[in-house]
Amino acid sequence: MRLTIQQDTLTPELFLKLYQSVDWDAPGIDQVRVALANSTATFTAYAELEPVGMVRLIGDGGMSFYIKDFAVVPSMQSQGVGAALLAALKRHVRSLIEPGWAVSLELISSQDAVGFYERHGFEPRPNDWDGPGMFTMIRA
Template sequence: MNYTIEEHVPTPQEYCDMRVTAGLSAKSLKAAQIGLPNTLYGVSIRHDGELIGMGRVVGDGACNFEIVDVAVDPRYQGQGLGRQVMEYIDRYLTSAALEGSYVSMIADEPVFYEKLGYRLVAPKSQGMTKKFYRAN
């Protein structure tokens, strides 16, 4: 198949649609419109112009980087596209991270990322989350 890899984030609507298509939690269009421009690095994979894979790096650009939104349309999974997204992200991180920089992620499929050299931080550290909602 003929894929195009672009080193930028998708449109906010494409981003929201891909998260749902790939089985990730839904994000509001407003959140995507605000958040995507603050991305440090993004990669999108397209087939005939349609978004079929994506990934982003967010953070402060020096001390902390977080890998987020790695997703591939289920119709295209198993073809190495998730690996390609991560190879682009790893290349970016190799060029941007400094000594002492911290790279993190919350992985739904840790085995996939372990194959790419990522390691669980437990038991030394544990991932945590807390939900916040701003009144509209």
């Protein structure tokens, strides 16, 4: 399998296809369009010419970055796609920051993906020094 990663080519239509491939309840295309336009970067994985995964990076460029919408189609999970996407994202973050800086790269993991993130250097929350990741949904 030839795997390639493209940066900042994710379209709203492809986003929705990959998002729904993992059974997530998708937002509307206009909302996706706004989210993609305001992302720091997006990364799309292709096996041969077939899109098989994506991840978005959002952040302030100075202290914090956040991983969002990390999805790999089920038939391609555990085949290195997620690792390749994460490696591309981390390289990009390093390219954005100044020498000597350390920035926080954060996410909220699904239960099934905790082991994947731990293998890639992420620490679970809560831990001895930090509380749980938290979120709330705001609806209009």
